[in-house]
Amino acid sequence: MEKRATFSNRYLPYALLAPQILVTLIFFYWPAAQAIRQSFMLEDAFGLSSDFVWFENYVALFKDPSYYQTLWTTFVFSGSVAFLSLSVALLLAVMADAEIRGATAYRTFLIWPYAVAPAVAGVLWIFMLDPSLGMVARGLKSLGLDWNPRLNGTHALTQVVLASAWKQISYNFLFFLAGLQAIPRSVIEAAAIDGARAWRRFWTITLPLLSPTTFFLLVVNIVYAFFDTFGTIDTMTQGGPAKATETLVYKVYSDGRLGGDLGGSAAQSVILMIIVIGLTAVQFRFVERRVTY
C-alpha cells in the first residue's frame, strides 16, 4: 500500500534518510564486507602479517567436528529454552486467564524479569547453582544428586537453559495472556455446554486457536536463544566444560579471542549472516503482510 498524499522535494528525503543509511552503511555493511574479506585471510594475533588463503578457513571449519558439535549444542539449547519458557508461560497464562480479576496484578509480578540483563540473569543463577556456594546446589546435593556443572556438560547446559528460560517467561506470558483473552468467551462457553471437560477444551479449542501466537513466540524464543543469551553463557560457563555450552554465536567470539583464529571466526560470522538473512527472507512474507496490511 502506498500513500496517495505526499510531499515533493528533491533533496529533503535523502537528507532525512541520511543518518539511518549512514549508520547502517558504516556499522552493518562495512563490517560485513570486512568479515567476508577476513574469512579468506590467515592472520597473526597482532595483525602484523596476513596471507590470502582462499577458502581454507571454510574448509577447516567444515572439517572440524567441534563445529558440528556446537551446531548441535545450539539446537538443543534453543529448543530447550523455547520449550521450557513457553510451557511454563502457557501454564501461568491459562491460570491467569481463568482468574480474570487477578490477571493484571499477577501480570505485574511476572513481567519484570524481561528487564533483567542476560548477563545479570547469569550472575543471579550462578549464585544459586554454583556447586560450592550456591543455595540451590546445596539443596540438590543433599537430595543425593551429584550436581557438578564444572565437569558435567549436561548440568552446565541445564543451568544455562534455566537462566535463559527464566528471563523469557515474562515475554511469553504476556503474549499468551493477550492471545487467550482475544479468544471469544462464547466459543469456550459453547464447548462447555457441549459437556467438554476443561482439559479436553484446552487441547481441542484453546490451543489450536492460540497456534498463531505460539508459532510467533517459538520464532522469537529461538532467535532469543541464538543471539541474546551471549551474556548469560559468558557469565555462567564461558562455553565449557568441554564446549558443552558453546553456541554458534559464542564460538564466533571465543575463536577470535586473543586473535587466535580471526579468519575462522570471520568465516563463522559469514555463515551466520547468511543463515540470518535467509531466515529474514523466510519471515519476510509474515512481516511484509503486517507492514502493509
Added chain:
Amino acid sequence: MRLTRIAAFAAALGYAGTASAQTEIQWWHAMTGGNNEVVVKLAQEFNASQTDYKVVPSYKGSYPDAMNAGIAAFRAGNAPHILQVFEVGTATMMSARGAVKPVYQLMAEAGEAFDPKAYLPAITGYYSTAKGEMLSFPFNSSSMVMWINKDALKKAGLNADQPPKTWPEVFEAAKKLKAAGHATCGFSNAWATWAHIEQFSAWHNLPLSTKANGLDGFDTVLQFNGPTQVKHLENLVELQKQKVYDYSGRTNSGEGRFTSGECPIFLTSSGFYGNVKGNAKFDWAAVPMPYYPEVQGAPQNSIIGGASLWVMGGKSAAEYKGIAKFFAFLSNTDRQAKLHQESGYLPITRAAYEKVKASGFYEKNPSFQTALIELTGKEPTENSRGLRLGNMVQLRDMWSEELEAALAGQKTPKAALDAAVTRGNALLRQFERTAGR
C-alpha cells in the same frame, strides 16, 4: 568530563601546575585480591617517588582477559604502555616483533642501569632469547606447589608434619580426608593443565613436546600422551568418581575451595600465599608437588609460572624513559625482598634472594622456599627448562576440554590425551605459519 575531573582533583590537591606535565603510563594487569593491593601500592609508591611520570594500574579481568584486551587494543592502535601477560602467553608476545619493545632495548635506550646478570637465571631465562636478551620484565613469578590444610589432616588422623610426598600417598590421604568429612573433595587443583600436563611432565622429566618443549623452535610437536601421563589421568578419573578428587575448573577460580576449608589438599600457584594468609582460618603449609616414585629421576625440577610485564611498541621516548625508570624501581633489592615476603611470588634478583635468605626468613616460613627449591633443586633438562608454545592460551583451553571430557567419563583417558595432542599440533602448525615472519 574526564578533563574537568582531573582538573578538579589537581586543584583539590593544590598543584594544578604540575599535574598536566606528568607523563601517564598505563599498566594493564590481572592481579586480584591481596596481589591487587600490591600492584596499587607499587604504583602509588612510584608516583610519590618522583613527579615526571604517573603509573596508572588498571585491572582487566583474568590473565586471558587482560591479554585479550591488550591484543585487541594494540590492533586498534590503542595499546597500554605495560601489559601483564601470563607465562603461557610468552611465545605469542615474543613472535610479535614490532608490537612489543624488548626490555633490554628499552633499558639501554633509556640509559637506566641494567645488568641482566643481577636477575635469577631460573626466572629470567624463561623470558629471554637464546642469546640471553631479556624481552619482558618478570613481575610475579611462581611455581606450582601443594597447599595443605594441616588442621584437616590432623583431624583425619594423618601426620600433618609429614605431608604426603608421592601421588599414591596423596590419594591415600585424600581418601582418609573424604572419610573424615570432606565428602565433596579430598584433593583438588587450580589450573588443570598446568598441574596435570605441563608441570606434571617437567616434574617427571617427560617431554611435553619436541625441540625442548618449543624453546628451540616453533616447529615443535606435542608428545605428552605417554604412558605415565595417561596412567596419572586414569587415576584422577577413578578418584573423581568417588569425589576423592574433585575438578575445580580450568583457571584458578576454584581456589576459594581451599581457603574455605572444602578441599584440604590443593595444588596451585605459590602466589596463592596472599589469599591463604588473608582468608584461611586454619593452619596451613605449602609443600612440593607430589610425584610417582617409580618414574626414573622424579622429581626433576618444576617450571615457572606467573606473569611478566611486556612493554608495548609505538610509544614516545619520554614514555619509554618513564617505563624504564619504573622497572628500575621494581628491581630495587629492598622492594623485591619485601614483595616476595608479602605476595609469595619469587624474588627476581639474586641480591633480593640472598637478602631474604640471610635474614633467616625461610627458617621461620619454610613454605616460602618451596617453589624456589622446586625450581632450582636439580639442573634442568630438555624437558624441564620451560616451555614456549604458540597459541598456548588456546592450547590450554583445548587440553582442558579433553581433560574435562575424560573426567566426566565421556572419553577414556588415553583417547582424551591423544585428542589433546592431535588437536594441539594442528593449532601449533597454524601458529608456525603466521608467526616469526
Added chain:
Amino acid sequence: MVERKGALARILPHLVLLTGVAIVAFPVYLALIGATHESSVIANGQMPLTPGGAALDSYYRAIVIGPSRTTREPVGTMLLNSFTMAMLIAVGKIAISLLSAFAVVYFRFPFRKAAFWMIFITLMLPVEVRIYPTYKVAADLGLLDTMAGLTLPLIASATATLLFRQFFMTVPDELVEASKIDGAGPMKFFFDTLLPLSRTNMAALFVILFIYGWNQYLWPLLITTRDDMQTIVIGIKKMIVTSDAITEWQIVMATAVLAMLPPVLIVIVMQKLFVRGLVETEK
C-alpha cells in the same frame, strides 16, 4: 457461568500463579539477601535465607568504593555510564527511525525502495554476529572508549523504522492535504502534526529500547578498555572473574541489584507503555 466451580477449581489458579511468581522472584530474592551478608559467610556456602546485617556496608562499598580485590571502580560511575548509554541508544534509534520512516512514507524519490530494503535487511542481524569486524571499524574510526563508539553501532534500527512506517500509513491523508492548504512545508507537517500523533508510539518504544540499551553486554565488553567508561553490566562480570581471590559476593549481589533496578522499575511503573511497546515491536 454454565459450569459450577468447586473450591479446588477456584483456588488452583491462584496456587499455580503464586508458585510461579515465587519461582520467578526467587533468584532476585537471593540476590537481595546475598547483598546483606559477609563475603566469608557466602563463600563457605552457609548463607541463610534471612537477611544479614551487612547491607549498608555492601551497597556503600559497591557504589562509592568498588570491590577492593579487583576493579576498584565504584559502581556509581558505572550507573551513570549505563544510563547515558541507554538514553543515547533509545533516543537516537527513535530519532533516526522517525526521520527515515517519514522519508519513505511521505516522499516519492528515486532509490526509495532500495533504501527501504537496505534498512530492512539488517532487521535480524545483531551486532554479536559480526562482532570483530565491527570492532575493527569502530577502532579505525577512533571510536574506542567513547560514548559515540558505545552507542552509534547500536543505533541503526530496522524494527523502529518499520514500526513508524506502519504507523504513518494509518495517519489519514486528509491531514497532509490540510497542512498543504495551510501552506505548511513537509518539516512543519512533521513537527506539528506527525510527531504529536506519534507520541504514544514513541513513549512505548522508548521503554523497550531503553531496556535494550541498558542490558547491552558484548559490545561494551569489547569497546571499552578504560575503567571510567565501564557500564554496570560489564562491571559485574569483571567482579566475578577473580582469579586468585574469593569473589566478594556481597558486593557482586549489591551491584546486580543496582543493575536490575532501573530497567525493572521502568517496566513496572510504565507497564502499559511497556506492554504496548512489546506488542508493537514484535521483532
